[in-house]
Amino acid sequence: EESAMELGGEQGRWEEERLKTASLSFGAKKERELGMRHEQDKYQLILEEEEMIDFVSTAITMKGTQADKDQEEPSLSQAEQKKQSMQEVRRSLPIFAYREDLLSAIQQHQILVIEGETGSGKTTQIPQYLLETGYSEGGMKIGCTQPRRVAAMSVAARVAQEMGVKLGNEVGYSIRFEDCTSERTVLKYMTDGMLLREFLTEPDLASYSVVIIDEAHERTLHTDILFGLIKDIARFRPDLKVLVASATLDTERFSCFFDDAPVFRIPGRRFPVDIFYTKAPEADYLEACVVSVLQIHVTQSPGDVLVFLTGQEEIETCCELLQERCRRLGSKIAELLVLPIYANLPSDMQAKIFSPTPPGARKVVVATNIAETSLTIDGIIYVIDPGFCKQKSYNARTGMESLIVTPCSRASANQRAGRAGRVAAGKCFRLYTAWAFKHEMEESTVPEIQRTNLGNVVLLLKSLGINDLIHFDFMDPPPHETLVLALEQLYALGALNHLGELTKLGRRMAELPVDPMLSKMILASEQYKCSEEVLTIAAMLSVNNSIFYRPKDKMVHADNARMNFVVPGGDHLVLLNVYTQWMESGFSTQWCYENFIQFRSMRRARDVREQLEGLMDRIEVEVVSSPEDSVPIRKAVTAGYFYHTSRLSKGGYKTVKHQQTVYTHPNSSLFEELPRWLIYHELVFTTKEFMRQVIEIDSAWLLEVAPHYYKSKELEDSSSKKMPRKQGKAKEELG
Numbered sequence: 001e002e003s004a005m006e007l008g009g010e011q012g013r014w015e016e017e018r019l020k021t022a023s024l025s026f027g028a029k030k031e032r033e034l035g036m037r038h039e040q041d042k043y044q045l046i047l048e049e050e051e052m053i054d055f056v057s058t059a060i061t062m063k064g065t066q067a068d069k070d071q072e073e074p075s076l077s078q079a080e081q082k083k084q085s086m087q088e089v090r091r092s093l094p095i096f097a098y099r100e101d102l103l104s105a106i107q108q109h110q111i112l113v114i115e116g117e118t119g120s121g122k123t124t125q126i127p128q129y130l131l132e133t134g135y136s137e138g139g140m141k142i143g144c145t146q147p148r149r150v151a152a153m154s155v156a157a158r159v160a161q162e163m164g165v166k167l168g169n170e171v172g173y174s175i176r177f178e179d180c181t182s183e184r185t186v187l188k189y190m191t192d193g194m195l196l197r198e199f200l201t202e203p204d205l206a207s208y209s210v211v212i213i214d215e216a217h218e219r220t221l222h223t224d225i226l227f228g229l230i231k232d233i234a235r236f237r238p239d240l241k242v243l244v245a246s247a248t249l250d251t252e253r254f255s256c257f258f259d260d261a262p263v264f265r266i267p268g269r270r271f272p273v274d275i276f277y278t279k280a281p282e283a284d285y286l287e288a289c290v291v292s293v294l295q296i297h298v299t300q301s302p303g304d305v306l307v308f309l310t311g312q313e314e315i316e317t318c319c320e321l322l323q324e325r326c327r328r329l330g331s332k333i334a335e336l337l338v339l340p341i342y343a344n345l346p347s348d349m350q351a352k353i354f355s356p357t358p359p360g361a362r363k364v365v366v367a368t369n370i371a372e373t374s375l376t377i378d379g380i381i382y383v384i385d386p387g388f389c390k391q392k393s394y395n396a397r398t399g400m401e402s403l404i405v406t407p408c409s410r411a412s413a414n415q416r417a418g419r420a421g422r423v424a425a426g427k428c429f430r431l432y433t434a435w436a437f438k439h440e441m442e443e444s445t446v447p448e449i450q451r452t453n454l455g456n457v458v459l460l461l462k463s464l465g466i467n468d469l470i471h472f473d474f475m476d477p478p479p480h481e482t483l484v485l486a487l488e489q490l491y492a493l494g495a496l497n498h499l500g501e502l503t504k505l506g507r508r509m510a511e512l513p514v515d516p517m518l519s520k521m522i523l524a525s526e527q528y529k530c531s532e533e534v535l536t537i538a539a540m541l542s543v544n545n546s547i548f549y550r551p552k553d554k555m556v557h558a559d560n561a562r563m564n565f566v567v568p569g570g571d572h573l574v575l576l577n578v579y580t581q582w583m584e585s586g587f588s589t590q591w592c593y594e595n596f597i598q599f600r601s602m603r604r605a606r607d608v609r610e611q612l613e614g615l616m617d618r619i620e621v622e623v624v625s626s627p628e629d630s631v632p633i634r635k636a637v638t639a640g641y642f643y644h645t646s647r648l649s650k651g652g653y654k655t656v657k658h659q660q661t662v663y664t665h666p667n668s669s670l671f672e673e674l675p676r677w678l679i680y681h682e683l684v685f686t687t688k689e690f691m692r693q694v695i696e697i698d699s700a701w702l703l704e705v706a707p708h709y710y711k712s713k714e715l716e717d718s719s720s721k722k723m724p725r726k727q728g729k730a731k732e733e734l735g
């Protein structure tokens with residue numbers, strides 16, 4: 001059974017195991033007392049929240065222009081041909097054989113759980129089958145949720161193409177800050193968060209005939225909340241069909257939660273995948289990835305390679321290393337196309353991922369775990385899995401949320417391996433030991449609801465009139481202290497009263513599709529008469545860290561360009577300055593290029609800003625400007641983020657409430673200034689706890705904006721005259 005494989009120069013690096021076709025069974029023969037020695041600290045990176053978003057926008061533009069072209073040129077035969085081949089592809093999907101059975105099961109049951117291998121056609125086909133069967137009669141909508149905005153957009157584009165309609169007409173999508181639907185839309189793809197928000201305007205989802213909760217296995221916070229709400233409304237809306245679609249994971253639990261709803265299984269068409277483990281743990285998984293790709297390229301038969309990494313920075317490094325080594329090997333090896341998938345990637349690069357590999361060459365796609373279940377790339381035969389992913393974690397005591405690189409779950413690893421067996425028998429190389437797989441990985445990923453801040457969701461549920469959150473029908477309840485902390489924070493922000501009921505302010509806050517603190521900041525700008533500026537800051541903060549462009553070969557120029565934007569007071573004001581100057585340039589691309597600013601991020605900030613500005617009417621905030629003085633702006637920031645206050649102390653800063661030591665991020669405009677009091681936008685862990693996006697405040701403002709949260713005693717300066725020695729010492733240490 002066990003065969004050692006020779007790959008390139010490294011003999012017997014791998015242990016082989018065969019992944020059974022139908023059921024995934026592992027069971028390592030040789031167990032080793034070796035742990036995963038991955039130097040985790042080194043890999044603690046920060047997730048770009050908007051990761052991948054641009055990638056899909058361009059994919060859609062691309063597809064859009066293709067469709068437009070077809071319409072322009074009335075070469076009927078060609079268009080007809082294309083449509084036909086599209087129909088052929090549809091009929092070739094595994095789900096097609098079950099079309100009638102599936103439709104009749106849906107007819108018979110109000111709630112149905114649907115399980116099927118990734119790529120079997122659940123997301124793209126089921127809604128179309130429903131449309132073809134008349135579920136949209138009378139203008140009723142079919143809604144399908146996706147945990148990732150990327151997936152919602154790309155799937156909608158694909159389905160519009162299959163149906164030969166323009167995206168945004170019959171088929172559309174809705175994601176935060178972007179609504180691509182119209183009056184005519186009957187098939188609506190959307191993020192789970194967007195459907196959740198629809199409950200605010202339509203508590204019984206009356207305009208929907210079918211709701212599909214897709215990718216249910218991902219168990220995102222919003223999907224979990226949807227489970228509870230939809231189960232509830234299904235009771236008094238017997239005409240509403242509910243479909244819970246999931247990869248082959250955990251479907252019994254869904255069935256159980258939905259009062260033993262039947263499970264419809266779509267048998268997968270899957271080729272066997274051989275699994276290889278490293279014999280010893282890898283100290284540097286990035287390096288191991290590079291070596292493995294080259295080994296595959298040199299020794300293995302044709303077929304493309306998919307590498308799973310955790311984020312953009314890693315992906316870039318990996319691609320650079322690969323290209324560099326290929327250059328050195330020159331004509332000694334066949335052509336290797338190295339293609340990354342991450343957010344700020346030029347569109348021509350993105351198109352390449354889906355275009356077929358030229359004969360004689362091999363394609364390597366280096367992706368985040370978007371390629372795990374949400375996105376299918378054809379032609380993959382080899383998968384390289386370092387076994388890591390980036391995960392949100394939450395400390396309910398301090399209320400601190402962070403993103404850290406952690407080992408992925410066994411379920412995830414199996415999904416990744418499965419990507420190798422879609423078109424032919426494949427191979428999956430795991431950069432960890434069989435022992436680690438068995439003993440060090442969690443069985444499945446902990447649902448997001450148990451490791452995130454709940455402020456947003458609690459505010460939303462409260463505005464839906466759900467007051468008793470403890471008894472909400474959670475599939476897996478959140479930790480009690482997390483729930484309590486969310487309630488406390490909302491109370492401190494003034495969104496809830498002492499009875500835990502929604503206040504008028506809370507109701508207005510819930511109208512904005514942003515986190516409660518950001519919402520509060522925007523609402524506070526009304527009082528300080530600076531909503532114009534605060535809206536810009538809110539938009540810039542929500543595009544998150546991808547404003548400044550810093551290419552490796554022009555770092556000095558980039559840093560100088562960045563310095564030119566610095567204004568006194570802090571990073572929020574620097575962001576405001578960047579946006580204002582860009583606006584004055586007429587939103588110019590050239591201007592961005594010259595100033596080392598990412599145009600895509602700016603464009604997105606502009607979109608977000610427009611959306612937010614459009615909502616100001618509804619929450620009755622007048623859009624006015626305070627261009628001369630930064631104090632009102634900084635007070636508005638303080639009104640939202642007073643939770644995030646830190647005070648200068650020996651060697652760094654200490655958070656006021658929890659006395660945790662934190663540091664100004666080296667990229668901050670206040671890195672060298674060390675003001676006594678700071679408000680930070682977020683905390684991130686890399687080498688230490690850094691505050692990212694900080695602004696200088698006066699401690700007296702805290703009493704002004706949050707008198708029920710801060711006591712003046714807490715805010716007394718530790719460097720008051722009573723303790724002259726301490727002050728001297730602090731100064732000394734700070735140089």
Ligand code: CDP
Pocket residue numbers: 093116117118119120121122123124125154155158373376377378
């Ligand atoms: O949802 P599920 O994973 O079961 O499958 P799907 O997303 O409906 O994909 C069915 C087929 O459509 C696959 O062969 C995908 O490659 C293809 N597809 C595509 O070409 N472009 C997309 N944006 C989405 C799916």
Ligand code: MG
Pocket residue numbers: 119122123124214215373374
């Ligand atoms: Mg799907």
